[in-house]
Amino acid sequence: MAANHMEEGLDVTSGSRLVECIVVTPEETALKTPAQFIALPLFDGEIGIAPGRAPLIGRLGHGEMRIVEGKKTLRYYVDGGFVEVSDDLVTVLTNHAIKAEDLDLEALETGLEAARAKPANTEELMEIRDRAVAQSRGQLWVARRNR
Amino acid sequence: MANARALDKRRKSIRNIRKITRTMELIATARFKQAMDRASAASAYTDRITRLVAKLANTGLELSHPLLESHETNENVLQLVLTSNRGLCGGYNGNVLRKGLENNQNLKESFAHLRLEVSGKRGISFFEHRDIHVDERFLHFEDKPSFEDVEVLANRYLEAYATGTIDRLEVCYTKFRSIARQNATVETLLPLGELAHEEAPKVVDSDSVAEGESIIEFLPSAESILEEVVPTSFKVKLFKCFLDAAVSEQVARMVAMKSATENADELIRELSMTYNRARQGQITGELLEVMGGVEALKT
Numbered sequence: 095m096a097a098n099h100m101e102e103g104l105d106v107t108s109g110s111r112l113v114e115c116i117v118v119t120p121e122e123t124a125l126k127t128p129a130q131f132i133a134l135p136l137f138d139g140e141i142g143i144a145p146g147r148a149p150l151i152g153r154l155g156h157g158e159m160r161i162v163e164g165k166k167t168l169r170y171y172v173d174g175g176f177v178e179v180s181d182d183l184v185t186v187l188t189n190h191a192i193k194a195e196d197l198d199l200e201a202l203e204t205g206l207e208a209a210r211a212k213p214a215n216t217e218e219l220m221e222i223r224d225r226a227v228a229q230s231r232g233q234l235w236v237a238r239r240n241r
Numbered sequence: 242m243a244n245a246r247a248l249d250k251r252r253k254s255i256r257n258i259r260k261i262t263r264t265m266e267l268i269a270t271a272r273f274k275q276a277m278d279r280a281s282a283a284s285a286y287t288d289r290i291t292r293l294v295a296k297l298a299n300t301g302l303e304l305s306h307p308l309l310e311s312h313e314t315n316e317n318v319l320q321l322v323l324t325s326n327r328g329l330c331g332g333y334n335g336n337v338l339r340k341g342l343e344n345n346q347n348l349k350e351s352f353a354h355l356r357l358e359v360s361g362k363r364g365i366s367f368f369e370h371r372d373i374h375v376d377e378r379f380l381h382f383e384d385k386p387s388f389e390d391v392e393v394l395a396n397r398y399l400e401a402y403a404t405g406t407i408d409r410l411e412v413c414y415t416k417f418r419s420i421a422r423q424n425a426t427v428e429t430l431l432p433l434g435e436l437a438h439e440e441a442p443k444v445v446d447s448d449s450v451a452e453g454e455s456i457i458e459f460l461p462s463a464e465s466i467l468e469e470v471v472p473t474s475f476k477v478k479l480f481k482c483f484l485d486a487a488v489s490e491q492v493a494r495m496v497a498m499k500s501a502t503e504n505a506d507e508l509i510r511e512l513s514m515t516y517n518r519a520r521q522g523q524i525t526g527e528l529l530e531v532m533g534g535v536e537a538l539k540t
Contacts (some may be wrong), residue, residue, distance in 0.1 A: 120286045120388045120480050138461050139468075151296060152460035153469050162514065176293060176466065180457075187289055189392060189476070217520065218403045 111145040113179075115161055117170070117186045122190040125170075131162040132184055134177055135232065141177075149180040154188060156232030158239065169194035171236040173229065197237035206230035246522055248516040252509060259505035265329065266498035272384050273491035279385065280417070280484045287477050294470055302463045306471040308399070311432040312408040318352040319407045320345060321399070323414040323486040324364030326380060333415065333423075333490055333499030334363040340425040341413040345373065348411065356407070361484075384491060386483040388476075395476040402431045414482045415489035423489040428482070433475050 115132055132143045135157025143150075154175045161168040165193040175188030209226035213219055298304060322341040324334050341364070348355050359365050360379040368375050383391060401407045408430035415423050459466055 118286050118289060120283050120477055122282045123285060134407070136460055137465060141460065148458060149456060150458040150460060151293065151466060153466045174469065178289070178291075178293060185289060187286060187293070187473075189388065189473075216404065218400075222400055222403070 096236070097186060098202075111182075113145050113147070113182045113184050115184045115186070115187065116119070116157075117172075119188055119191055120135055122198050125161075125168070127161065127163055129161045129163045133158075133160040133162075134186070135159065135172065136177075142152075143177075143179055143184055145182050147179050147182075147184075150178070152177045152179075156229045157234075158194065158236040159186065159191070162221065169236070171197060171233055173232075191212065192233075194236050194240040197240070199234070199237045199241075202234045202237055206234060245519040248512055248519055252512045252516060255505050255508050255512065259502055259509065260532060262498045262501040262505060265513065266495055266502055268460050269491050269498060272305060273363070273381060273488065273495055274487040275535040276385055276484065276491050277382055279538045280481075280488050283477070283481060283484055287474075290470065290477060291473055294467075294474070296457060296465055297470065300457075300459070300463050302467065307429065308402065308433045308475060310406065311434070312384055313409050314405075315351075317356070317407045318348050318409045318411065319356045319358065319401070321358045321410065321412045322360070323382075323412070323482060324359065324361030324367070325486075325490045326362045326383060328363060329497060330490055330494035333493035333497075334361075334367070334519065337413060337425040338364060338367045338485075340427060342367075342371070344411060344413055344427045351407070382483060382487075384478070384487050386487055388480055391480045391483050392476055393525045395479045397432060398479070399472055399475065406433070412479070412482050414486045415493075417485040417488045417492070420492060428496050430475060430478055430482075433471065433478075434507075 111134065112128040112130060115125065115127055116123065123180065130145070134141050134152070135155045137155045140157070141152060154172055154177055156173055157171070158171045159172045160176045161170070170238040171190070171192045172186065172188040173190040175186065175193075176236060178185045178187070206227070209223065211228045212223040212226060214223045287451070294304075320341070323335065324337055328334070345357065349502055356376045357373065358377040359367065359368060359375050360382050362380060365375055365378050379394075395428070398407070398410055402410065409429065412430050413425070417423050470519045471480045
């Protein structure tokens with residue numbers, strides 16, 4: 095299918111073909127929408143998913159998820175988790191999916207301070223602290239970009 | 242025969258109680274539905290995680306993670322008991338606390354240090370009444386435990402397990418099987434030995450479709466994903482315990498209040514009958530008196 099689009103010289107993100115995007119958190123199915131393009135924060139860098147993506151399972155980091163749907167772009171903060179892509183179905187499993195507008199910049203700044211101040215005198219504690227810091231940084235970044 | 246006035250008073254008070262129990266039943270029903278929806282939303286997440294684990298196992302990756310293995314030392318154990326903040330829910334708290342106390346005694350025998358954490362006022366007062374020290378108490382888990390709150394707990398347990406402060410985590414809660422059946426159970430959540438068991442049959446299932454699925458790309462790597470899957474499934478499991486406890490509480494309250502309302506109905510019916518009889522008796526008595534008086538005047 096993807097090859098066909100290439101042959102016809104179609105841009106897959108132009109909207110002629112869509113992926114179905116489902117965002118699931120333990121509490122609810124946060125979002126279910128068709129999309130032309132999805133950008134996700136993977137554990138080690140951002141990934142963009144367009145229709146026709148080969149099957150994939152990825153580990154998410156803490157950062158911004160963008161869902162492009164027509165002229166609209168939905169922006170969320172995702173808090174770790176996984177993404178699974180198969181047959182133009184993108185399933186995002188994450189602990190929290192918070193709309194970028196709903197993030198509170200001031201609270202996050204104090205959160206980052208608190209995360210930085212965590213003890214890190216053993217390897218395990220260091221890992222725990224790094225995780226908390228990454229989480230706060232990701233949230234801050236999304237919140238700042240939204241300004 | 243009791244006097245009619247006293248009977249009427251009693252009937253009135255029973256009517257009032259009935260109103261209360263009936264309202265509580267309706268509220269519990271509504272809350273139960275909400276809690277049930279949340280639980281099924283959570284299971285959508287758990288199902289996807291299990292499927293993910295199955296796919297991971299399919300790649301031939303060896304499922305090993307510090308959280309899956311038990312510690313060499315077995316000294317510190319943490320027991321978490323989930324009860325409700327409110328009463329009037331039948332045997333709900335009684336059942337889970339009986340189980341919890343039994344478990345508590347067993348753990349005390351086999352472990353040197355036991356840390357007890359209790360959620361819910363009922364459980365806290367139960368243990369305090371028996372002079373058992375409660376190390377940590379939670380009152381903020383009502384009928385809608387949020388993942389955020391549970392995650393705080395889960396992260397603390399994960400940290401404690403990783404750093405070796407605890408060697409085992411046991412959760413005592415009411416498991417929701419169906420509307421008619423909820424059991425008080427004890428589950429060992431750490432070490433999380435069950436991840437491997439759960440997906441063992443799944444591997445067999447997915448063998449038939451393995452050809453199509455073997456081309457899945459893992460980013461950054463299957464090992465890295467496993468590293469994240471294990472803590473996530475622990476968190477979700479703990480969250481599920483809280484949700485199950487909340488659903489079971491509402492079911493228990495619903496059933497208890499339903500039977501209380503029915504019982505009040507029965508009482509009202511019986512009292513009405515005796516009241517009517519008493520009133521009729523009174524009227525007959527008065528009539529007889531009047532007639533007696535008339536007869537006396539005639540002569």
